[in-house]
Amino acid sequence: MLRKSNFKKSRNQLEGFSPNLHTDKPYVPQELCTSCPSCKAMLFQSDLEENNAVCPKCGHHFRLSARQRIGLICDENTYEAWDENLTPKDPLSFPGYGAKLKASRFRSREVEGVLTGKAAIGGVPCAVFAMDAGFMMGSMGSVVGEKITRLFERAAAENLPVVGFTVSGGARMQEGILSLMQMAKTSGAVKLHSDKGLLYITVLTDPTTGGVTASFAMEGDIILSEPGALIAFAGPRVIEQTMRQKLPKGFQTAEFLLEKGFVDAVVPRKELKETIGRLLRLHCGEV
Amino acid sequence: MAAEYTAYGPNGRPNQTAPFNAYQILQKARKNGRFTGLDFIRNLTTEFMELHGDRRFADDPAIVGGVARLLGMPVTVIAHEKGGDLNDKARRNFGSAHPEGYRKALRLMKQAEKFHRPVLCIVDTAGAFCGIGAEARGEGSAIAENLMEMMTLKTPILSLFIGEGGSGGALGLAVADTVWMLENSVYSVISPEGCASILWKDASKVKEACECLHMTPSDLLKLGVIERIIPEPEDRGELYSLLREAISEEFYKLNALPLEDLCRNRYQRFRKLGVYGE
Numbered sequence: 001m002l003r004k005s006n007f008k009k010s011r012n013q014l015e016g017f018s019p020n021l022h023t024d025k026p027y028v029p030q031e032l033c034t035s036c037p038s039c040k041a042m043l044f045q046s047d048l049e050e051n052n053a054v055c056p057k058c059g060h061h062f063r064l065s066a067r068q069r070i071g072l073i074c075d076e077n078t079y080e081a082w083d084e085n086l087t088p089k090d091p092l093s094f095p096g097y098g099a100k101l102k103a104s105r106f107r108s109r110e111v112e113g114v115l116t117g118k119a120a121i122g123g124v125p126c127a128v129f130a131m132d133a134g135f136m137m138g139s140m141g142s143v144v145g146e147k148i149t150r151l152f153e154r155a156a157a158e159n160l161p162v163v164g165f166t167v168s169g170g171a172r173m174q175e176g177i178l179s180l181m182q183m184a185k186t187s188g189a190v191k192l193h194s195d196k197g198l199l200y201i202t203v204l205t206d207p208t209t210g211g212v213t214a215s216f217a218m219e220g221d222i223i224l225s226e227p228g229a230l231i232a233f234a235g236p237r238v239i240e241q242t243m244r245q246k247l248p249k250g251f252q253t254a255e256f257l258l259e260k261g262f263v264d265a266v267v268p269r270k271e272l273k274e275t276i277g278r279l280l281r282l283h284c285g286e287v
Numbered sequence: 288m289a290a291e292y293t294a295y296g297p298n299g300r301p302n303q304t305a306p307f308n309a310y311q312i313l314q315k316a317r318k319n320g321r322f323t324g325l326d327f328i329r330n331l332t333t334e335f336m337e338l339h340g341d342r343r344f345a346d347d348p349a350i351v352g353g354v355a356r357l358l359g360m361p362v363t364v365i366a367h368e369k370g371g372d373l374n375d376k377a378r379r380n381f382g383s384a385h386p387e388g389y390r391k392a393l394r395l396m397k398q399a400e401k402f403h404r405p406v407l408c409i410v411d412t413a414g415a416f417c418g419i420g421a422e423a424r425g426e427g428s429a430i431a432e433n434l435m436e437m438m439t440l441k442t443p444i445l446s447l448f449i450g451e452g453g454s455g456g457a458l459g460l461a462v463a464d465t466v467w468m469l470e471n472s473v474y475s476v477i478s479p480e481g482c483a484s485i486l487w488k489d490a491s492k493v494k495e496a497c498e499c500l501h502m503t504p505s506d507l508l509k510l511g512v513i514e515r516i517i518p519e520p521e522d523r524g525e526l527y528s529l530l531r532e533a534i535s536e537e538f539y540k541l542n543a544l545p546l547e548d549l550c551r552n553r554y555q556r557f558r559k560l561g562v563y564g565e
């Protein structure tokens with residue numbers, strides 16, 4: 001069950017938030033105002049929240065936490081979490097990983113970088129996942145890979161469509177090759193689900209990059225994106241450094257991918273729930 | 288050099304026990320003049336006929352593919368090709384493929400499935416190409432499609448790593464029934480240079496990064512990511528003949544499986560990878 005407090009608790013993950021990780025006190029947002037990174041307008045947090053974290057002046061879409069996303073998209077009181085008990089390990093004893101996990105858990109108040117479960121959207125039951133940029137930039141390690149895989153397997157077994165929200169910096173370096181293997185593992189599960197004739201809708205949100213772009217993010221039957229989202233395999237900074245080349249304006253935005261034919265539609269946040277609901281009803285035999 | 292070398296073993300403590308450390312293996316894997324994908328195709332197979340293009344956009348010379356015989360058996364062979372001389376290397380982007388390269392590979396795999404030929408993939412890439420054209424034509428989408436389609440391809444796939452196995456660019460040819468690595472090859476989620484610059488803001492700490500990433504064949508065998516390490520005898524002819532026999536034997540074995548089992552085993556091979564608490 002999604003309580004109001006669940007929805008509210010992660011508001012501090014909006015862009016521009018940088019917590020002091022060395023304090024032992026839980027972070028309490030103090031600012032009543034946020035400046036929009038796009039149009040620089042000063043916005044009241046309350047107004048921003050009212051508007052689903054979209055700048056009322058210019059339409060800039062601020063990032064949402066996974067829980068906020070689920071609160072926004074799923075029908076009220078329908079979300080039921082799956083596989084909440086999976087926790088990350090440090091299989092390679094990678095320098096600094098243990099501390100990073102701890103800090104991420106503290107900061108995001110989540111156990112890992114993705115929430116999975118079952119819900120209804122627009123009245124249609126479906127399996128949902130939402131990644132969380134607040135947890136190590138939504139990077140995919142073993143837990144994210146395993147939860148996504150289990151979600152698709154269970155959705156296939158229960159004949160449910162899947163709706164997924166991606167936000168990710170890519171594969172999680174700290175788990176080495178095992179992270180890379182999650183790309184193949186999740187892709188296999190998507191295929192298994194797809195071969196049963198079931199629908200998979202992905203919504204690419206800012207930013208979706210690297211190994212997630214090169215696996216389940218791009219494997220949807222229908223691929224939607226939020227306006228302005230950065231969507232890339234190699235991120236813009238990597239390309240600029242490698243190629244020593246300035247990138248054209250608007251490169252790798254949702255709109256750019258729409259033009260190039262890699263997303264089906266760019267959908268503003270306020271229309272997302274309705275759009276997804278309509279697509280689900282079109283595919284799932286409901287009128 | 289050797290004196291100042293420290294690597295991190297388990298628990299992040301310095302470690303210097305392996306006969307060849309990860310950094311030395313990386314150097315061998317990247318060494319100029321090392322054999323390339325085409326060398327393997329030419330020496331392992333006969334009657335090789337290169338088949339070009341993805342039928343959508345272009346032919347990417349960073350990946351070569353075609354039909355051939357392996358000890359008489361018709362096979363499809365697909366390889367990263369880093370190139371010979373400097374011009375050739377530049378033309379092939381040093382084996383870093385664009386989306387059209389991965390799409391060509393998938394086209395040839397589908398062709399192999401249709402004609403019931405096993406697929407031999409030879410992996411040698413620093414990573415998928417990183418640039419404006421590659422992004423505009425959907426590098427992520429192309430690799431994603433390969434991962435998905437290879438998982439259920441109804442014919443055997445064997446991937447052989449002969450040098451560098453860089454991230455998604457390598458995986459795009461490595462969703463296989465069995466993955467083998469030459470003893471002097473590496474396979475990693477990120478380049479050690481990239482890892483070092485993220486970890487220590489210092490791209491020169493490559494040696495340390497190599498150890499952290501567990502990218503050597505023996506590390507990967509322990510992690511269950513590969514099935515077999517192929518020794519590299521001094522004499523290359525010996526290596527090729529050893530491989531010819533071994534690959535052909537493996538293809539006979541895989542061909543004997545019902546297709547359903549083959550695909551289920553391939554799914555399970557990847558399904559079990561990952562370490563987490565529950």
Ligand SMILES: [Zn+2]
Binds near residue numbers: 036055057058
């Ligand atoms: Zn604004």
